[in-house]
Amino acid sequence: QSGLTQPASVSGSPGQSITISCTGTSNDVGIYNLVSWYQQHPGKAPKVIIYEVGKRPSGASDRFSGSKSGNTASLTISGLQAEDESDYHCCSYTRSGTWVFGGGTRVTVL
């Protein structure tokens, strides 16, 4: 299985909105609504911020939102804040019953 495709980096100014894309195939992102997003600060374990494409777990900021169109999922961060500077990873369940991650996106707050 090939990994999902994410941009290596995205940047924005405080208060702006940014969107991170995550492109897969009809064998993973396109077939199930089981895309999740993880935030990872340096030296820390990842933390789920979005699951099932657009659901937020308890405690996750409502500035995070997710969507999907075809084989591409997206994570939008609204009202960008300094604390959002981090790595973001998308993940999808696959037709084979396995999981596949993207390469990760580094978000920089200018």
Added chain:
Amino acid sequence: QVQLQESGPGLVKPSETLSLTCTVSGGSISSYYWNWIRQPPGKGLEWIGYIYSIGSYNSGNTNYNPSLRSRVTMSVDTSKNQFSLKMRSVTAADTAVYYCARDVDRKRFDSWGQGTPVTVSS
């Protein structure tokens, strides 16, 4: 609140077997999907595989990343609330931080260990 803690050698020689254990506290290991995920230095996350613990038996359903399937075995010890990873014939490409994580209802990895770094070097 369930907590996970990885343990095992931080240095493994090339061609040898990497062995890690994840201890689960604050909850039962039964009836959840328990995963291993790794992250090479400066790179993204890679899912290694899962084991689904069935009741109190030391057995479970497994599924592995196709690219690692020939070298990986996972097992569970319900009496110790632990699950384990064995990866054979390691090379420098297996150098990574290894995380254990719980998968809730096939929807998300909701609990993670802190990660343990493993270096493959002679």
